[in-house]
Amino acid sequence: MGKRPKYHFNSELLRFERIQRTTLDWLKSFLFHAFTGLSMGLVFFFIYLTFFDTPLTKRLREENEELKVQYRLLQKQSDRVKEVLVDLQQRDNNLYRAILEAEPIPANVREGEFAGTNRYASFAKMNNSELLKSTTQQIDGLSKMAYVQSKSYDELLKLVKNKEVRLLCLPAIQPVLNRDLTRTASGYGPRFDPIYHVPTFHYGMDFTSPTGTHVYATGEGTVILAGWKRGFGNAIIINHGYNYQTLYGHLSSIKVRVGxxxxxxxxxxxxxxxxxxxxxxxxxxxxxxxxxxxxTNYYYLDLSPEEYDKMIQISSNFGQTMD
Ligand SMILES: [Zn+2]
Structure with a gap:
């Protein structure tokens, strides 16, 4: 188009004259066309962007939807995990800790907030910040619950081991063989003294048996007395630990040493x-x-509930104090 010569009419000379175009004219013309083209292009580009997605935007949008679905699934899963953990907590507090005589762990320790209030602040700028925040909080909560729970089990394990030793040490059987319970003469409680004939308190239990009948240690421990003790004759005292001691009196023979x-x-x-x-x-x-x-409360390894009842009856009703 630029190659076609241009003319203008000279009215004084009444003739057409060919126009000589300068480089500047060319440049101006070029810039004008370039600018118009670019502007139109931009206008169409923005119209396109407004009404249509670019492939990249489209892909990101789809991915975003997918992520939201995944996050909601995660929330549901963590809800289920939480139910399991809550069940574990309840059994921990109400069963295991109760049996092992440990204080229950308070709820605020189990489910306390994480330190640092700005922990979720970085999410605020994002789209779907609530979804992100609640899911992250939920998972953080689960981590905390699981951590406290595992600590609790560590503690309980120690208590169980201690309890095993304790169970070995506590007095838990009768000190003489007494299968038919006929050897129980008298139990613990107020009695009439068989020698001084005055009301007195009997602090032990009497087992009538022939002289020389074996006497058994009723729990693990250390002998702290093996010899004559006023009123008790030949006697043995065993220290079982855990604040327990047992005393065996009126013996014909002593087969252990102190220590x-x-x-x-x-x-x-x-x-x-x-x-x-x-x-x-x-x-x-x-x-x-x-x-x-x-x-009577320390024969539990020896007696069935029925035998226990029978022993209580014998020792409190028909028993005769031998002192
Ligand atoms: Zn007695």
Missing amino acids: QRVRRGDIIGGVGSTGKSTGPHLHYEVHYQGKPVNP
Whole structure:
């Protein structure tokens, strides 16, 4: 188009004259066309952007939708995990910790907020910030619950191990063989003294048995007395730890030494009638925190519930104190 010569009419000379175009004219013309073209292009480009997605935008939009779906699935999954954890917590507090005599862990410790309030601030600028924030909070909460739970189990494991030792040590059997319970003469409680004939308190349990009948240690422990003790004649005291001690009185023989470690069921002596006694029998006491307690509560490895009832009946109703 630029190659076609251009003319203009000279009215003074009444003729057409060919126009000589300068480089500047060319440049102006070029810039004008370029600018118009570019402007139109931009206008169409923006119209296109407004009404149609570019392939990249389209892909990102689809991915974003997919992510939202995935996040919601994650939330549902973490809801289910939370249910399981809550169940574990309840069993932990109400069963395991109760059995092992540990304080329950308070809810605010189990589900406390994470330190640092700006932890989720970076999400605020994003689209779907709520979805991101709530999901992250949920997962953080689960991590905390799981952490506290595992700590609790560590603690319980220690308690269980301790409990096993404790169970070995506590007095838990009768000190003489007494299958038919005929050897129980008298139990713990107020009695009439068989020698001085005055009301008194019997701090132990009497097992009538022939002289020399084996006497057993009722729990693991260390012998802290093996010899004569006023009123009890030949006596043995075992310290079981955990604030428990047992005393065996009126023995005919002593088969252990002070300082000796004994286990439950070890023969420690023979039944006799030494000291303040009216006939061959074993006087047996259980002490907790330095005070005598009723030995009937410490035969649980030995007696069925029925036998236990029978022993209580014999020792409290028909029993005769041998002291
Ligand atoms: Zn007695």
